[in-house]
Amino acid sequence: MNAVLRQHAEEQYAEELHELAKQDQKPRPANWKLSPWAVKQYLLGTTLENGFEITPKYIGQARLIEIAVATLATDRALLLYGVPGTAKSWVSEHLAAAIAGDSTLLIQGTAGTDENALRYGWNYARLLSEGPSQAALVSSPMLVAMREGKIARLEEMTRVPSEVQDTLITLLSEKTLPVPELGMEVQAQRGFNVIATANNRDKGVNEMSSALMRRFNTVILPTPDSFDEEVAIVSRRVNELGRALELPTEKPALEEVRRVVAIFRELRNGLTEDGKTKLKSPSGTLSTAEAISVIGHGMAVAGYYGDGVVHAADIAASLTGAIIKDPVQDKLVWMEYLKTIAKERDGWKDLYRACMDVA
Secondary structure (H helix, E strand, O other): OOOOOOOOHHHHOHHHHHHHHHHOOOOOOOOOOOOHHHHHHHHHOEEOOOOOEEOOOOOOOHHHHHHHHHHHOOOOEEEEEOOOOOOHHHHHHHHHHHHHOOOOOEEEOOOOOOHHHHOEEEOHHHHHHHOOOOOOEEEOHHHHHHHHOOEEEEEOHHHOOHHHHOHHHHHHHHOEEEEHHHOEEEEOOOOOEEEEEEOOOOOOOOOOOHHHHOOEEEEEOOOOOOHHHHHHHHHHHHHHHHHHHOOOOOOOOHHHHHHHHHHHHHHHHOEOOOOOOEOOOOOOOOOHHHHHHHHHHHHHHHHHHOOOOOOHHHHHHHHHHHHOOOOOHHHHHHHHHHHHHHOOOOOOHHHHHHHHHHO
16 A cells, blocks of 8 residues: 555554553543643644653643643634744644644635635535535534544635634634534534634734634644754654655765754744844744644655755755745845854855855
8 A cells, every 4th residue: 555645643543642652641622632731742742651651742842732722722723823844734733633633624724715714615516416415514524623623724814815714713712613504503522622723924924813713722833932842843743754655765964954944044034043143034934833844845855856954055955946946135145144243154165155156
């Protein structure tokens, strides 16, 4: 059987979830697979009493995860908010996997998302031949989550048109979904809740109404606090990516990861790590997720066209592409950084030359 490109969280980490469930003796809310305590351990990582290691899925402030999990144990929905690339979708998926054992009830928010995606649709062939009926009803992920007492995930809330967003108000307030065509309603079972993600940095953002915002408890996921924390996140994720894609390359050297993270943090913050030199920032977000992508691309180049070891030349093109979004302004920012910072930094000459060749 062919392996899937990307497993759902509950499949990829099934052994960890199983071991946690065996050890978990704490109270669980209705229809939860794990207790709030165990969900936190699953997200942050721990070593169980029997020596089994739970790998961390989120590296950051434990308090944020505690607030998120506690919110889902109440009747309030959860909004994960932050700039792009701060692991909002990643955290959302793993919360749903740990709590409901099912992270697949997903609605992807876009400018074209309509009310049917949040409520229900119809099988029009059956609708025309039979009229409105239970058999002709096409359940949305939201309706399935309500009916089964699970977690529904709504990605990129602020990309959904405002009038469609407000469809959620009744769902979240009354915990019921009317189906007037059938003269019935679907009432949410215990365990039902919604995790939405949103950011305000992308183009095409639709502001959420205050009425809708009141139905959510908002947790802001920040960029990693420290350099070492961000390096740890990138290293872990690129290693997992390399294994999943079976790339014919060695793990990237820690020094290459540190250089990419340093560049991203310095350009993002407009200041070198030592605090001595102010820098101009490019138009992009330069998120941790983009740093992972840059190293992952370098691993593919090194594996298929190099010697299997990630060198500066292997990451130069993807690094430049991640930074230069505006071909005029961002290129000026990048060239200035290369000539004033990278060129003068000990051990960075190879990276400087490789990036100058590309730029």
